[in-house]
Amino acid sequence: MREGCRRILVPEGHRVITAESGEKALSLFVQGAFDLALIDLKMPGMSGLDLLERLRELDPGLICIMITAYATLETAVQSTKSGAYDYLAKPFTPDELVSVVDKALDLHWLSQETARLREEAERNLLLVAAEQSRTRTIIQSMADGVLATNREGKLVFYNPALLRLLGIKGRMPAIGEAPSPDQFPAELVAWVQEAFAAGGRTMASHDLPGGPPHLAANIAVIRDEHGETLGVVAVVRDITALKTLNQRMSDFVSMVAHELRSPLGAIAQYLDVILGGITQGQPEKERHILSRCRERTHALSQLVRDLLEFSRLQGKVPGQRTLAPLHLAEVIQEVVAFASQSAQSRKVTVTVDLPGALPAVEADRDEISRLFANLLDNAIKYNREGGEVRVTSWVTNGYVAAAVSDTGLGIPPAALPRLGEAFFRAKTPATAYIIGTGLGLSICKQIIEAHHGHLEIESEEGKGSTFRVLLPRTTTADGAPGA
Amino acid sequence: MTSRPGQTPSLPDTKTILLADDDVDFAEALRLALETAGYHVITAHTAQQATALLQEQRVDLAVLDMMMEETDAGIILAHHLRRQPETATIPIILLTAVTEATGFRVSLDNPDDRSWLKVDAWADKPVDTTRLLQEIRRLIGP
Numbered sequence: 001m002r003e004g005c006r007r008i009l010v011p012e013g014h015r016v017i018t019a020e021s022g023e024k025a026l027s028l029f030v031q032g033a034f035d036l037a038l039i040d041l042k043m044p045g046m047s048g049l050d051l052l053e054r055l056r057e058l059d060p061g062l063i064c065i066m067i068t069a070y071a072t073l074e075t076a077v078q079s080t081k082s083g084a085y086d087y088l089a090k091p092f093t094p095d096e097l098v099s100v101v102d103k104a105l106d107l108h109w110l111s112q113e114t115a116r117l118r119e120e121a122e123r124n125l126l127l128v129a130a131e132q133s134r135t136r137t138i139i140q141s142m143a144d145g146v147l148a149t150n151r152e153g154k155l156v157f158y159n160p161a162l163l164r165l166l167g168i169k170g171r172m173p174a175i176g177e178a179p180s181p182d183q184f185p186a187e188l189v190a191w192v193q194e195a196f197a198a199g200g201r202t203m204a205s206h207d208l209p210g211g212p213p214h215l216a217a218n219i220a221v222i223r224d225e226h227g228e229t230l231g232v233v234a235v236v237r238d239i240t241a242l243k244t245l246n247q248r249m250s251d252f253v254s255m256v257a258h259e260l261r262s263p264l265g266a267i268a269q270y271l272d273v274i275l276g277g278i279t280q281g282q283p284e285k286e287r288h289i290l291s292r293c294r295e296r297t298h299a300l301s302q303l304v305r306d307l308l309e310f311s312r313l314q315g316k317v318p319g320q321r322t323l324a325p326l327h328l329a330e331v332i333q334e335v336v337a338f339a340s341q342s343a344q345s346r347k348v349t350v351t352v353d354l355p356g357a358l359p360a361v362e363a364d365r366d367e368i369s370r371l372f373a374n375l376l377d378n379a380i381k382y383n384r385e386g387g388e389v390r391v392t393s394w395v396t397n398g399y400v401a402a403a404v405s406d407t408g409l410g411i412p413p414a415a416l417p418r419l420g421e422a423f424f425r426a427k428t429p430a431t432a433y434i435i436g437t438g439l440g441l442s443i444c445k446q447i448i449e450a451h452h453g454h455l456e457i458e459s460e461e462g463k464g465s466t467f468r469v470l471l472p473r474t475t476t477a478d479g480a481p482g483a
Numbered sequence: 484m485t486s487r488p489g490q491t492p493s494l495p496d497t498k499t500i501l502l503a504d505d506d507v508d509f510a511e512a513l514r515l516a517l518e519t520a521g522y523h524v525i526t527a528h529t530a531q532q533a534t535a536l537l538q539e540q541r542v543d544l545a546v547l548d549m550m551m552e553e554t555d556a557g558i559i560l561a562h563h564l565r566r567q568p569e570t571a572t573i574p575i576i577l578l579t580a581v582t583e584a585t586g587f588r589v590s591l592d593n594p595d596d597r598s599w600l601k602v603d604a605w606a607d608k609p610v611d612t613t614r615l616l617q618e619i620r621r622l623i624g625p
Binding site for chain 2: 269272289429432433
């Protein structure tokens with residue numbers, strides 16, 4: 001029988017190993033890899049059913065076909081219940097044998113393939129899930145708002161940032177429904193619909209009306225590999241800071257333009273007057289006019305100088321300053337000497353009261369020089385004729401302080417909070433003819449702030465003003481008093 | 484008859500012009516030109532001063548700079564003048580650089596915006612004195 005089966009199956013291309021008993025079969029089985037076992041139900045020693053069970057324990061994937069005589073048909077049926085794939089009743093023809101074996105092997109191959117494909121599918125699903133999870137985490141943590149709609153214009157997803165930026169509270173927008181104009185800005189809904197309908201351009205950018213916060217939306221169409229529209233995604237960004245910055249820059253440029261225009265306008269108008277012959281025969285008038293023209297021209301170049309200084313300070317990165325131990329007394333003496341001519345022409349006396357040994361400050365010499373030059377310039381300019389300017393210095397609480405006081409016109413209380421604003425000048429009838437760039441104090445403030453110092457201003461209209469500068473003293477040996 | 488700058492007008496029909504501009508030199512130059520043309524000119528450097536002067540004196544025409552102590556101070560002043568019955572009929576000329584109408588977002592190129600402003604004429608700085616005088620003559624006579 002065994003040989004008979006082998007002789008039939010081998011020409012069919014099968015590899016056949018025979019065993020004369022259950023035990024022999026088992027020992028052969030563990031030594032090799034088998035796809036199919038043909039088992040005679042009735043065997044001496046271990047029965048066919050026992051062998052079946054043992055083999056199935058060892059390899060649940062093994063296909064077992066029971067060979068039976070009619071007398072044991074019921075057992076054969078029972079063995080199918082025990083895990084045999086099929087049975088073959090004796091006597092059987094070679095064709096029947098081949099057919100059963102082939103069918104069983106096909107099934108075996110199919111089920112293995114199925115298992116393999118299922119495993120692969122599971123692995124892929126896990127990968128996709130992991131990828132989705134990562135993508136979702138990214139989208140959920142983004143600061144920008146995201147929403148996507150599908151082919152039918154229904155919401156597919158959105159993230160917490162979107163709700164926050166659009167101020168959507170209470171009921172969460174429903175996935176699977178079109179974004180409602182009750183919750184979403186009508187313009188945004190319209191743009192999403194437009195993008196979907198237009199199909200052509202892939203991305204468009206819009207500014208949402210209203211705000212703050214000012215928002216911008218980037219709308220993009222999602223397509224598949226055939227170019228079919230799958231949906232639309234919109235990313236919403238907060239551009240408030242950018243807008244504010246742009247507005248400030250635009251305002252500053254406007255202010256500068258105005259500041260430049262005023263002196264030019266005045267000079268042009270004055271020249272018209274002279275050239276028009278209006279001051280014909282009035283030489284003092286003409287002298288006065290020409291003198292004012294010259295002063296305005298001078299103011300223009302000062303303005304240009306201050307603008308450059310202002311811009312330079314704005315753009316300065318902290319590391320670009322040359323900080324070194326500096327004794328304020330030195331700088332102040334220099335600045336006072338430089339301003340002596342201007343003081344003299346206004347008959348203003350400048351007195352300096354600086355103690356001998358004051359600690360140094362860690363500072364940029366050029367900038368500190370500029371700081372005191374501006375303060376002194378103001379003190380002289382806004383002073384009364386024959387007035388006084390006093391400069392003093394002292395130590396207090398870890399700071400070196402210096403004050404510039406004048407007996408000048410003083411500053412109206414309403415103007416005090418605005419001092420230091422770019423181009424702001426406190427205008428009173430008394431100061432109408434005084435020319436200033438309006439940037440001087442702004443520059444002072446920037447220099448002081450950059451050096452981690454403080455500026456204090458005290459003023460009384462009609463009496464005078466005091467500007468106090470406090471700069472942190474150095475703590476290095478170089479800064480020791482008298483060093 | 485023309486009156487020399489600085490002299491009090493002696494003729495009763497000399498027209499008085501209020502000139503408001505925060506730039507003292509510009510105001511001075513314009514004042515000289517207008518007085519040489521025969522008008523009596525009173526000057527203010529802030530909208531506040533201008534309002535005070537208008538309460539004290541009768542004025543035949545106002546020439547206002549658009550930007551004084553505040554942006555659009557001139558426009559605001561013009562608006563107020565139109566609102567008070569005593570000053571509603573005084574012709575107003577606004578001095579401006581067209582791009583400076585930022586506060587009210589007004590474009591002086593736009594005829595609709597201009598009609599809302601309710602001024603009678605505009606002059607762009609620097610001012611062409613001849614044209615300005617033509618406008619003034621058109622509005623109030625010599």
